[in-house]
Amino acid sequence: xxxxxxxxxxxxxxxxxxxxxxxxxxxxxxxxxxxxxxxxxxxxxxxxxxxxxxxxxxxxxxxxxxxxxxxxxxxxxxxxxxxxxxxxxxxxxxxxxxxxxxxxxxxxxxxxxxxxxxxxxxxxxxxxxxxxxxxxxxxxxxxxxxxxxxxxxxxxxxxxxxxxxxxxxxxxxxxxxxxxxxxxxxxxxxxxxxxxxxxxxxxxxxxxxxxxxxxxxxxxxxxxxxxxxxxxxxxxxxxxxxxxxxxxxxxxxxxxxxxx
Numbered sequence: 001x002x003x004x005x006x007x008x009x010x011x012x013x014x015x016x017x018x019x020x021x022x023x024x025x026x027x028x029x030x031x032x033x034x035x036x037x038x039x040x041x042x043x044x045x046x047x048x049x050x051x052x053x054x055x056x057x058x059x060x061x062x063x064x065x066x067x068x069x070x071x072x073x074x075x076x077x078x079x080x081x082x083x084x085x086x087x088x089x090x091x092x093x094x095x096x097x098x099x100x101x102x103x104x105x106x107x108x109x110x111x112x113x114x115x116x117x118x119x120x121x122x123x124x125x126x127x128x129x130x131x132x133x134x135x136x137x138x139x140x141x142x143x144x145x146x147x148x149x150x151x152x153x154x155x156x157x158x159x160x161x162x163x164x165x166x167x168x169x170x171x172x173x174x175x176x177x178x179x180x181x182x183x184x185x186x187x188x189x190x191x192x193x194x195x196x197x198x199x200x201x202x203x204x205x206x207x208x209x210x211x212x213x214x215x216x217x218x219x220x221x222x223x224x225x226x227x228x229x230x231x232x233x234x235x236x237x238x239x240x241x242x243x244x245x246x247x248x249x250x251x252x253x254x255x256x257x258x259x260x
Contacts, residue, residue: 011042011105013092020052020090022112023076031086032079033112035065039094044068044104047097054081054088057140068094087111087124087145111145122203123176127152135172137179146180146204148172174246180204181238186231208241 017038022031035052046069053062061084066072073079081088089109096102111122125148126138134154138147150157160168184201209217214237 010103013105013107018092020112022086030080032076039068042105044094048104049095049097051093051095053091054084056084056088056144059083085124085126085147087147123148137176139183148176174242177245178238178242181208185234211244212240
């Protein structure tokens with residue numbers, strides 16, 4: 001059933017005013033989310049409903065977690081991601097209890113990782129049982145985080161992906177880097193501003209730009225004066241990034257997180 005929500009005059013909830021994290025209580029169980037909110041400065045009515053949404057592609061889940069005046073998260077099992085990978089995007093929405101479907105406030109879509117790390121995870125890994133390829137990248141929709149899918153039938157695949165000097169990492173990760181950058185820059189031909197650091201594209205471009213600096217990269221993505229020349233320059237830059245990554249064995253592995 002379609003939901004018809006009115007977003008007139010909605011407020012954007014700052015990341016400083018909420019915390020949404022993923023956790024696993026049992027190793028084989030799907031992760032669940034925890035949520036804390038500090039909404040005092042927004043002056044939402046206590047009776048307004050709070051919803052959490054998670055989605056990837058056409059698969060989505062939605063949880064009602066109480067009201068502004070009384071948060072009710074339920075137990076861990078009730079907040080579990082049933083058919084979604086941890087690369088799913090989340091949004092918290094405050095909806096009026098008086099005017100049907102009126103959105104009073106919401107967060108920007110974000111991704112989360114349950115693995116504690118000093119590095120930001122932007123390449124989740126999913127081990128798949130029924131696939132013929134050794135590996136593939138699931139790009140999802142244009143704003144989804146790319147997911148590296150690996151054939152679970154490969155011997156010691158879960159151990160190898162966690163070792164940056166393993167044959168699997170040294171051969172697959174450079175190809176993954178080329179695949180993702182090519183998709184973002186040459187196929188989807190996306191544009192991006194510095195105000196969108198949560199987007200997967202921004203994370204990948206920031207990582208790649210640290211390997212091989214590209215002056216005014218974001219401006220170049222907006223340049224439509226000579227598309228053929230831009231395509232040529234970006235293609236050359238992508239190959240330089242992949243070559244530098246492979247030569248120096250920089251650890252994209254530090255940004256890899258296991259999904260299942």
